[in-house]
Amino acid sequence: MAHIDFFFATLSPYSYLAGTRLEEIAARHVATITYKPLDVIALFGRTGGTPPKDRHPSRQEYRLIELERQSRNTGLPLNLKPAHWPTNAAPSSYALIAAQKAGGGDMGALAHGLLRACWAEEKDIAQDDVIADCLTAAGFDPALATSGMLAGAEEYEANLEEAVNRGVFGAPFYITDDGARFWGQDRLDDLDAHLGRG
Numbered sequence: 001m002a003h004i005d006f007f008f009a010t011l012s013p014y015s016y017l018a019g020t021r022l023e024e025i026a027a028r029h030v031a032t033i034t035y036k037p038l039d040v041i042a043l044f045g046r047t048g049g050t051p052p053k054d055r056h057p058s059r060q061e062y063r064l065i066e067l068e069r070q071s072r073n074t075g076l077p078l079n080l081k082p083a084h085w086p087t088n089a090a091p092s093s094y095a096l097i098a099a100q101k102a103g104g105g106d107m108g109a110l111a112h113g114l115l116r117a118c119w120a121e122e123k124d125i126a127q128d129d130v131i132a133d134c135l136t137a138a139g140f141d142p143a144l145a146t147s148g149m150l151a152g153a154e155e156y157e158a159n160l161e162e163a164v165n166r167g168v169f170g171a172p173f174y175i176t177d178d179g180a181r182f183w184g185q186d187r188l189d190d191l192d193a194h195l196g197r198g
Contacts, residue, residue, distance in 0.1 A: 106138045
């Protein structure tokens with residue numbers, strides 16, 4: 001059975017714009033997914049990237065143009081300047097890690113729910129009640145919003161180290177079990193084709 005490691009950030013607009021296409025691709029190819037939330041700003045610092053706020057104004061301007069374009073293309077509503085961005089991504093990431101360990105719910109729905117809360121619903125995904133609502137909507141115990149913080153913190157850091165060691169430099173980033181790498185929600189068709197050839 002094919003497998004995909006999914007490196008992403010709960011504050012990444014491009015992770016949001018991936019929607020649930022990864023899960024649809026995985027289902028089509030009977031592939032499993034491991035969700036690996038990480039600190040994308042720390043990843044930039046480790047791999048030569050530049051945080052959006054520190055980019056040249058022309059790059060910042062084009063980023064907004066591209067986000068609006070991709071929002072139209074995907075049909076996913078997006079606020080270009082959400083009220084709660086940036087915020088602390090750690091609590092939502094810890095909850096994802098705890099939910100993946102606990103099982104019993106829909107991880108794709110949880111990941112997308114948290115991303116949608118930030119980028120389309122003007123919610124602060126650092127808040128326990130927002131995280132709990134997303135957990136509940138995806139079929140998980142809302143208590144996972146505040147449980148397993150230490151284990152979550154350790155895995156969150158481990159995900160960053162693993163990402164750096166495996167050649168990840170942005171989010172979303174997908175790595176298949178045969179080592180193929182795909183960066184960006186606009187490479188999901190390539191991931192789909194790759195799995196189809198396997």
